[in-house]
Structure formats: C-alpha cells, structure tokens
Amino acid sequence: MPSVTVRNVPDEVHRAIRVRAAQHGRSIEAEMREILESAVKPQGRVKLGSLLAEVGRKAKLTDEELGTFESVRDKTPARAASFE
Incomplete structure (x- = not known):
C-alpha cells in the first residue's frame, strides 16, 4: 500500500487531528486515513x-x-x- 508524507502541517491542525483521533479511539495515522477517505469518497x-x-x-x-x-x-x- 502506498505511503504519503505531509510536510509543514501547522501545529494547530496537528493538534486538532490528535484530539479528533483520541475522540474516535484511533491513532493519528488512522484518523488521517479516515479523513482522507471520507474527503474523496462521494457521499x-x-x-x-x-x-x-x-x-x-x-x-x-x-x-x-x-x-x-x-x-x-x-x-x-x-x-x-x-x-x-
């Protein structure tokens, strides 16, 4: 499976993702995968x-x-x- 590196993420965005991941009981990496997947899949x-x-x-x-x-x-x- 391909990997993606995102550079220069603002601190407040990283912090918000970390909080969101904790709320969903996921790692930051898993939360980012979920965010990306939901962004590209049409509802x-x-x-x-x-x-x-x-x-x-x-x-x-x-x-x-x-x-x-x-x-x-x-x-x-x-x-x-x-x-x-």
Missing part, C-alpha cells in the same frame, strides 16, 4: 452491486436466484488504469 453514491440488488428485488427474484449473482461476483479490488 450517498449508489454502488453498482446495491443498484443491481434493488433491481432484483423489484423483479421479485427468489433468494436462490439472487444467490447465483453473489456466487459469481468478481470480488477482486478495482485497479487504477495505467496510461503509460
């Missing part, structure tokens, strides 16, 4: 799997039919496209 987005499951429910598929989709689903994490 309320609909995931494809959730959308397809909703379509299946509306089509009144049986649990067995819905299970077929789950068993063949590719659970490999997506990779970023490389243009080099």
Whole structure:
C-alpha cells in the first residue's frame, strides 16, 4: 500500500487531528486515513452491486436466484488504469 508524507502541517491542525483521533479511539495515522477517505469518497453514491440488488428485488427474484449473482461476483479490488 502506498505511503504519503505531509510536510509543514501547522501545529494547530496537528493538534486538532490528535484530539479528533483520541475522540474516535484511533491513532493519528488512522484518523488521517479516515479523513482522507471520507474527503474523496462521494457521499450517498449508489454502488453498482446495491443498484443491481434493488433491481432484483423489484423483479421479485427468489433468494436462490439472487444467490447465483453473489456466487459469481468478481470480488477482486478495482485497479487504477495505467496510461503509460
């Protein structure tokens, strides 16, 4: 997993992150990961799997039919496209 170094963080920002991390019971590093993740993930987005499951429910598929989709689903994490 890649690492990121952030230089020249103002003292008051570092202190605020340290306090926020303590409030959430996390390390500063874990808190910063959470902040970054929540900043780049759109709120309320609909995931494809959730959308397809909703379509299946509306089509009144049986649990067995819905299970077929789950068993063949590719659970490999997506990779970023490389243009080099």
